[in-house]
Amino acid sequence: MFKKFTKEDIHSRSNIKSSVQRGLKSKFLEQFPKLEPAIDNVIPKKSQVILIKCEDKISLYYVENEVVLFQHFDDLVPSLRTVHKYPDCFPKVQVDRGAIKFVMSGANVMCPGLTSAGAKLPEESLPKDSVVTIYAEGKENALAIGKLTMSTDDIKSINKGIGIELLHYLGDGLWKLVE
Template identity: 65%
Template sequence: MFKKFSAKEDIHSRANVKSSVQRALKSNLIDQFPKLDDVIDEIIPKKGQLVNIKCTDRVSLYTLDSEVVFFQHYDDPFVPTLKLVHKYPERFPSVRVDRGAIKFILSGANIMCPGLTSKGATLPEDNIPEGTVVAIFAEGKETALAVGKLTMDTDTIKSVNKGIAIEVSTHLGDGLWSLKAD
């Protein structure tokens, strides 16, 4: 999504988010990511000014102090940035890919089922439903390398073991990673 993202060309408008909308946004984030409940005021402080930046292809970036915190494509679920996932890694559902998938993910490829079911990769014991936004970690690495949305639930990924399992939304080194939304 942000492979060739350019701040000058892709950003159309900026607007401060009203406090009532900010409260609703926090509520929606907690509904989507229940583990954020006790840290949501650290992520989006009550006195902080959240800014909505509208971009090409109906992407909305939500920034705080010139740093993108979440983004959303049209009315899809909210997606945390990698920097936020690095600050609160245990707060988001996650999967682990094998070492062989790393170079493909860092070049923007989606994640195939075998990359999540082979030796070195792990899927959670509990089923995660299709459409859930997940943090993507790699075998032998401490921090997430991407964030994406499941195209099928994790039980189906284990049983089918074929096709695209996760559509990658953002990865290390893409246009969003280096964006300073001043």
């Protein structure tokens, strides 16, 4: 999604009202309930949230000099910087070592990369279209964020095709936007 993203893809910037900010926080919490203890650190009450509208109906929410989350249609997705600060607040999957170079180049994650020996899927079943953070075997921090194209149960049983559609990864346009 952000593979070729640059500052030229930004159309407008505007400050959002505090009422809109409260709605954004509650919707984000609805999607990621484990974020409850940290939500006031992610989007502080007295801070100004800036909405940045971009190409392809992507909206970035910018707080205190960094993008904390983005929205694509109805999905609110944390940025990798937010995930690195609060790693336990988001659902995790782990890919095997062989998938790292492909994920880092922006490729979607295939099912075999999620079911092989070094990979891990969560214990509880996650439904299709869930936003997940992607970790790699032997690595401490998340390397990408994606959206499941099928439930985790289906990934285990079918084990073919694309398992996760990649949304944001280390080194993509959104990651470089703040550097």
